[in-house]
Amino acid sequence: MEGIFGNLAIGFIEVFKLQAITIAGMTMTLPFNIIMCLIGVLLGTLIGVLPGIGPVATIAMLLPVTFNLAPIAALIMLAGIYYGAQYGGSTTAILVNLPGESSSVVTCLDGYQMARRGRAGPALATAAIGSFFAGCVATLVVAMFAPPLAEVALKFGPAEYFSLMVLGLVAAVVLAHGSLIKAIAMVILGLLLGLVGTDVNSGVLRFSFGISEMADGIGFVTVAMGMFGICEIIANLEQKEHREVFTSKVGSLMPSKEDFKRMVAPILRGTLLGSALGILPGGGALLASFGAYTLEKKVSRNSHEFGKGAIEGVAAPESANNAGAQTSFIPLLTLGIPSNAVMALMIGAMMIQGIAPGPQVMTERPQLFWGMIASMWVGNLMLVILNLPLIGMWIKLLTVPYRYLYPSILLFMAIGVFSISNQPFDCFLMACFGLLGYVCVKLGCEPAPLILGFILGPLMEENLRRAMLLSRGDPWVFISPSKPISMGFLLAAIVLLVIIALPALRKKREMVFVEEK
Amino acid sequence: MKIKSQQDWWAGWMFIGFGLFFIVAAIGTPEFIDKMVGTRLIPGYQMGSSVRMGPAYFPVVLGGMLACLGLLVLLDSIIEEGPKVAKFHFRPLLFIAVSSLAFAYLLKPLGLVLASIILVFISAYGGHEFKWKEVAIMSVVLVIFSVLVFVKGLSLPFPVCPGFIEICPIR
Amino acid sequence: MQRLLVLIVLAAAASLAAAQPGPQSWPTRPLKLVVPYAAGGPVDISARLLAAKLQESLGQPVVPENRPGAGGSIGVELAAKSPPDGYTLVMSAIATLAINPSLYASLPYDPLKDLRHVTLLVQVPNVLIVANELPAKNVKELVALAKARPGKLDFGSGSTGSTGHLAGEMFKMVTGTFMVHIPYKGSAPALADMMAGRVHLMFDNLASALPSIKADKVRALAVTTKARSGFLPEVPTLDEAGRQSEAGLRGFDMTTWWGVSVAAKTPQAVVERLSAAIVKAMDAPDFKDRLRSMGSEAPLIRTPDEFASFVSSELKIYTELVKRSGAKAD
Structure with missing residues (x-):
């Protein structure tokens, strides 16, 4: 324990270190690392707020700039962009129902509903507070348990990932609050859409119909912008005059005492779940926010409020995704394995600075390692300090008449989607998904389960086929006693399915009963 | 049935x-x-x-x-009894779709400035209220913002001016 | 309105006139460096490094533009079909120039006829790594093990048709062994499964495997280049292993490489100027260091003609290899 605090102290000293910097011929003594951290989180917040512009492209563009910096300063800044984008992403999700990152899809569900009821302030504050708390806890987890947790992560092979994905998909059904069958059907439709593109196992192009732009599949951002963003704009425009001003009553900025009481337990549970899932390099962090939302909806006393603006539905997923974002540094720092594209870029950044990522970083360059961890905590603190006062400004944005707001949102979405691969086709797809989303809404089918299916579909198929290849076609590999983790997930999936299906069935029987009478 | x-x-x-x-x-x-x-x-x-x-x-x-x-x-x-399908509104659907497509396919030939203005005008026309002056001011503000943030700040490789103009004040 | 029209016509005429530059004046406007992959990969990073360097020496902005899709074909096609004026460059790689032509049923460009290859930028060796649990301590033992347990060993790769996959197939072919190919999406998840012992061996490019090797999470048995790598001086080459025991491995030489190409009809003077600028960048110590830290040894091939003949010989090798491996896309 003492060692940990000693190490963290090394880190904090590194972060707050004063350095002599020469700018434009003038030499100044500045806490340079902290300034880089601030620049990182500011930039991250900006690109997080802008829909479609993700941290991957931004970090890639900034890489050449970081070469002239010391390694620690460069890494602190890049990491800041990553978690700053997480904060910024929730802002857009809550204010205008636009999930720029897969992790903020669930934040849309209740966050946006809160905003529509004039409670955008508390929703944003909850997101910031939850994220901050989760960030602090997860930073400690990284500092204390990184190496043993990395060993746990290695226990996850294709079979375990497949079972985890099954559990995740069952959980996806809970995201909808309407018909159960339709929710399941939407999940499957999402799974199918996720399969478009090059098949990992055989290299065959599937469902691309000769369109070379579709050879790499459909991007998440394209689908999310279409089904949430475009669809929402159309839905708002069809209501006559109703939404000229987004919301007339802005309400209080900060959460009430009651709100605070309600968010404590969800934040704790979300943090726990997010920290656990974040360490899995094969897509665990993707599930963090979804899992946390499902968990809350099932255990909360206010579960009937979910989907209509429950504060728990913002607190839990926001803490989970931030915790996951922090702990996803564990496989990177201890094994040298990146868990997502941003982490892969961090590896690139480290290597270009002449550092081989992996466990030896901790022993060979303790200042760098612990400095980075300390900077995560400092960065989270900065973000919460930065974001709480910003809430007032964001809320003012909501009082802008909708006829000004929507062309701007549309323009930013179009720019963001276009920038993914610099071709018009993605915008065309976005419009198609907008149409699909609009039809779905009219038919009483909710888009959130589809999006989760879309994210998990390729991962699920990949792992299923890989597990079957590795086991030479033995279907028992998922439930054999030698794979307790996989078996556990599948059992949990069955239990969850029963829990979900029972009330729905009961309700139906009652309704049939009533009709017969 | x-x-x-x-x-x-x-x-x-x-x-x-x-x-x-x-x-x-x-x-x-x-x-x-x-x-x-x-x-x-x-x-x-x-x-x-x-x-x-x-x-x-x-x-x-x-x-x-x-x-x-x-x-x-x-x-x-x-x-089982269930709700009717609510009315489809084709006007916003059409204008939103067309404006984003127009932007996408005109961005490379016409540059960010013109493409953004076109998007703003078409999409605004799909709304309830359309005032020339307001939309014009809005598009100017948005164009300045986009050029500064996306092209200057985030250095996205978008042309700013139309391809046929040799000298562009902003690169 | 009419005045505007006149202006537009004038401007268009002016731009047409300006679009025919003499090679002496090249470049007079910003250059575009097409990266046919999504932002963030090694090719993208090196392209951004190069762009910054070229900007200094050419005096015009060089803007990297990511055009991912279809295994890189979309971006390369874009460059191949752009006007041959030297303003559209593309990061062309082993995948798009040597492997994809036989992997895909139809490719929208001909890697030799539609492109002029300017300079080879990066050459990264592949390295044969095995899981720590595997008893084999060298190539000879590995081959013996694979022969004793036919069809029981699994080899991972970053994707179907990647150099890692094809190197594995080549290895199987020349040693007469049978192992099962397990494709992954990128080499990181494959490395994770190797560390856990679920996959037994893999040919990975040195840059991505190096951290795990240095951390003793996996064991390097051999590198796939003719000469040993400066990063792993104690690891023998497959060619050396071939000299000692497995004769089939002699001359085994497979690297991952990428460079810069332009449209085929680009004027010779422009190509030479561009090549000189790239070589100058590659000789700059800081740039060299950056590329080295990505696992790349400085390529010996430098001139456009050398690069072109290198591409055509690689194309021949991989066409044969892809055919024998049975890999297919599309």
């Missing part, structure tokens, strides 16, 4: 349609259709075995499940 839930009725057909579509696209068109047309319409992919699953395996299973669920929703629609 009476349709009790219009929403479910159409949703059911949508799911069945998607399910069958993916199955056909995965295993190819049935033989009798090919014979009727004279050529292989959609070649399809290999099914493979459960050890070495082919590219068609997973989509066919999922497509089948989706079609079955669609059928269930369809059945539900004639058993």
